[in-house]
Amino acid sequence: MKPTKPSESLAVTRSKYPSKPRKQADPRIAEQIAQFHTQRKLLTNAFWVAVAAIVAISLVSSKTSSFENILGAVLIALFALLPSYLWCSGRVFGMPIFPVFALTHLWTHASPLLSEHPIVMTYSPDSRFLASLTVVGFLGLGTAIWFQLVKSVSVPPTKYLVLKTERGDTFFLMVLFASVLFHMYTTGGWFLLDGGVFSLVRGAILGLTALSVFVLAYRFGKRELSKTASGLFIVLLGLDMSSSSASMILVRAMSLFLLSTIAFIMGRQYIPWKTLAIVVLCFALLHIGKGEMRSKYWYQSFTLQPWNYPAFYAEWTETALRSFTNNDRDNSESQSFLERSSTLQQLLLTESETSKGLPYLDGATYAILPELLVPRLFNSEKITSHEGTTILNIHYGRQTREATLTTTIGWGLLAESYANFGLWGCAGLATVLGIVYGYVARWSMNMSLFSARSLFAVLLMAYAFQSEFTAGVYVAALFQSGMTLTIVSFLLMKVQDDRVNVQGTR
Numbered sequence: 001m002k003p004t005k006p007s008e009s010l011a012v013t014r015s016k017y018p019s020k021p022r023k024q025a026d027p028r029i030a031e032q033i034a035q036f037h038t039q040r041k042l043l044t045n046a047f048w049v050a051v052a053a054i055v056a057i058s059l060v061s062s063k064t065s066s067f068e069n070i071l072g073a074v075l076i077a078l079f080a081l082l083p084s085y086l087w088c089s090g091r092v093f094g095m096p097i098f099p100v101f102a103l104t105h106l107w108t109h110a111s112p113l114l115s116e117h118p119i120v121m122t123y124s125p126d127s128r129f130l131a132s133l134t135v136v137g138f139l140g141l142g143t144a145i146w147f148q149l150v151k152s153v154s155v156p157p158t159k160y161l162v163l164k165t166e167r168g169d170t171f172f173l174m175v176l177f178a179s180v181l182f183h184m185y186t187t188g189g190w191f192l193l194d195g196g197v198f199s200l201v202r203g204a205i206l207g208l209t210a211l212s213v214f215v216l217a218y219r220f221g222k223r224e225l226s227k228t229a230s231g232l233f234i235v236l237l238g239l240d241m242s243s244s245s246a247s248m249i250l251v252r253a254m255s256l257f258l259l260s261t262i263a264f265i266m267g268r269q270y271i272p273w274k275t276l277a278i279v280v281l282c283f284a285l286l287h288i289g290k291g292e293m294r295s296k297y298w299y300q301s302f303t304l305q306p307w308n309y310p311a312f313y314a315e316w317t318e319t320a321l322r323s324f325t326n327n328d329r330d331n332s333e334s335q336s337f338l339e340r341s342s343t344l345q346q347l348l349l350t351e352s353e354t355s356k357g358l359p360y361l362d363g364a365t366y367a368i369l370p371e372l373l374v375p376r377l378f379n380s381e382k383i384t385s386h387e388g389t390t391i392l393n394i395h396y397g398r399q400t401r402e403a404t405l406t407t408t409i410g411w412g413l414l415a416e417s418y419a420n421f422g423l424w425g426c427a428g429l430a431t432v433l434g435i436v437y438g439y440v441a442r443w444s445m446n447m448s449l450f451s452a453r454s455l456f457a458v459l460l461m462a463y464a465f466q467s468e469f470t471a472g473v474y475v476a477a478l479f480q481s482g483m484t485l486t487i488v489s490f491l492l493m494k495v496q497d498d499r500v501n502v503q504g505t506r
Contacts, residue, residue, distance in 0.1 A: 040090035042269045047088040049271070051081065054106070062114040068125040069113040072132025076110040079139040083146065092150040094441030095457040100262070101437065101464035102139055108412060108467045109135045112342040119345040123352060131348050134423070138414055138430045145434030149442050156446040161493040163450040169219070169229050171492060172212035176236040179209040183243035189303040206252075207481025208488070210259060210462035211455050213237060217260035218449060221267025245286065246304050246312065248294050254283055255465050289320030343468060346415035349396055354422065358396070361420045365391050365471060372476040388472035392419055410468025437464070448496070452489040459485060 054077070064070060083099035086092045112120045113128065120128065163171065182205050184190075216233045219225050225233065237260060241253040257279060265271055293316055304312055354360065365388035376382045384390075386404070392411050393399040396419070399409060413433075417425035437460070444457040463469070463478050 039269055040088070043088035043090075044085075046265065046271050047085055058111075058114055063116045064114055066116075066125060066128075068129040068132075069116070072129050073110040073113040075136045076105055076113075076132055076139070079136050079143065080105040080110065082139075083143050086143075086147065092147060093153050094150050094445045095454070095461055096262075097441050097457060097461045097464055098142065098146040098434065098437040100461050101433065102143065104465065104467040105135060105139060107341045109342075109344045109347075112344045117342050117345065120342070120348060123348045127348060127352060131344060131351055134347060134351070134418070134426060135344075135414065137423075138426045141427060142430035142434040145431060146438040146441075149435070149438030154442050154445045159495055159497050160447060161452040161489050162448050162496045163455075163488075163493050165224075165450060167492065168215070168450045169225065171488075172216050173229065173232055173236065175205070175208045175212040176216070176233070176240060179205050179212075180236060180239045180243050183240065183246070184306050187243065187246045187304045188306070204480065204484040207459060207477070207484050209240065210256070210481075211458055211485070213240075213256050213260045214263045214458045214462065215449055215455070217263035218267040221264040221270075223268075242309060242313070243306070246309060248290050248297070250283060250286060250290065255462070257283075258465065259462055285320045285324075286316060287320075288323050289316050292319050292323060341467070343410060343412035343415055346392075346411045347418060349398075350415055350419045353396060354418075360422060360425075361391065361395060363420050364395075365416055365420060368472055369475050372472055373479050385473045385476035386470075388416065388470040392416060392470065395419070411470050412467055413469065413471060413474065416470045436460075451496075452485070452493060455485055456482065 058073075062070075080102045083092075083102045084096070087096045087099045109132070113132065123131075182201070216225065216229075217237075220230055220233055237256070241256060244256075245253045261272075261276065368383060368387050371383060372385055372387075374382060386408055389408060389411055390399075390401065390404045392415075393404060393409050394401060399407070411419075413429055414426060417429040419425075421428065440457050440460055444451070444453040447454045449455075449458075459481055460478070463474060463481075466474065466477075469477075
């Protein structure tokens with residue numbers, strides 16, 4: 001049966017046989033359609049408020065007067081925001097996996113043009129605009145393919161694996177607690193684990209933590225958690241972000257906060273502006289002081305116990321406030337943040353060097369993917385998941401192999417695809433991501449948030465945030481987390497049969 005659009009009737013009539021009863025559609029679809037119509041206006045309004053904020057920030061912070069930079073940034077922003085608009089306005093359904101992925105191009109490719117990223121500005125205006133068009137074409141093709149898969153509602157299966165609500169809340173709170181302990185163990189140096197065991201534990205906990213935060217934040221937003229569970233969730237989320245940031249690497253805590261915010265907004269249909277402003281201000285303050293804190297602690301034997309967190313963060317805050325009073329230091333820190341989030345310079349590098357005769361990699365960074373799927377327990381000499389990044393940096397003269405052992409320069413999926421196959425590689429990546437993100441979103445439509453399908457969609461959406469990942473890092477991390485989810489599905493989930501409920505409504 002061809003899926004019906006939301007504006008069409010969900011009942012199927014047979015005009016040639018009026019005496020036969022009308023076949024009723026799955027009531028879960030009707031309920032989902034009704035929810036989308038009631039939520040669409042709120043989400044659309046929130047989208048336009050967010051766009052207005054982005055425009056205002058861009059106008060205030062923009063440093064460029066280059067027509068090519070402005071036009072390129074505007075085009076990238078339009079195509080990066082288009083999937084989110086389609087989702088917020090109710091024109092597409094399912095988990096917003098591709099919209100989240102597309103949004104990352106605002107800070108990785110559009111922002112560097114407006115802020116005049118120092119490396120980006122070493123290339124000619126024509127080169128910068130050509131790179132912008134590459135990004136636009138990539139996003140446009142990916143959006144078109146994804147849209148075809150999610151523009152209508154799919155019929156869910158009558159049988160699927162699901163984690164019962166009460167058990168699910170308890171399980172995800174326990175995962176979040178385990179994540180807190182893991183980060184405290186890591187920064188505290190409590191004991192040593194074998195490299196293979198540590199890798200497995202880290203992959204399992206970090207993957208499940210993303211699921212836990214999204215599910216609990218969504219249910220907290222919908223007011224479906226008990227008061228006790230709500231309190232525990234807020235406390236554990238704060239502890240997890242604090243313990244992971246104690247390593248002076250903020251990206252994971254920021255990713256979890258962004259993921260929890262999206263889930264909360266989806267559940268509550270409300271944007272908590274005050275909370276967002278406070279947390280963003282805290283992250284900005286920590287970011288300003290982290291350079292000096294790293295210089296002080298990273299190059300010595302550094303361990304931090306949980307009971308020392310208050311004093312440590314007090315010192316970090318004092319350092320940040322002292323640095324903030326120095327305008328030159330403040331500008332330097334702000335610029336370094338933009339530099340680290342940008343991957344546009346990598347795309348410019350690949351396009352520039354290719355035009356000078358440097359050959360493509362012809363899939364060298366993709367050929368290592370099968371080896372990365374083998375657990376380190378079974379291959380003690382297994383290459384690292386960053387091997388693809390190392391190949392790219394060596395090929396383009398960014399680093400030597402020795403230098404890659406201490407510093408990693410991120411590339412992102414788009415620049416990697418161009419380095420391997422040029423524009424055909426970019427088109428291939430857009431096709432693959434459009435199909436995968438669209439299919440998983442459709443595959444998990446109308447399912448319980450505790451179903452195995454929905455949880456995998458959430459997991460995929462969490463990795464869509466990671467804008468600096470190359471294919472090797474992305475696939476290895478997703479595979480580890482996916483295997484953990486598979487084990488959880490078999491051990492804790494039960495088959496739910498909705499055939500009786502569906503038949504009872506006909």
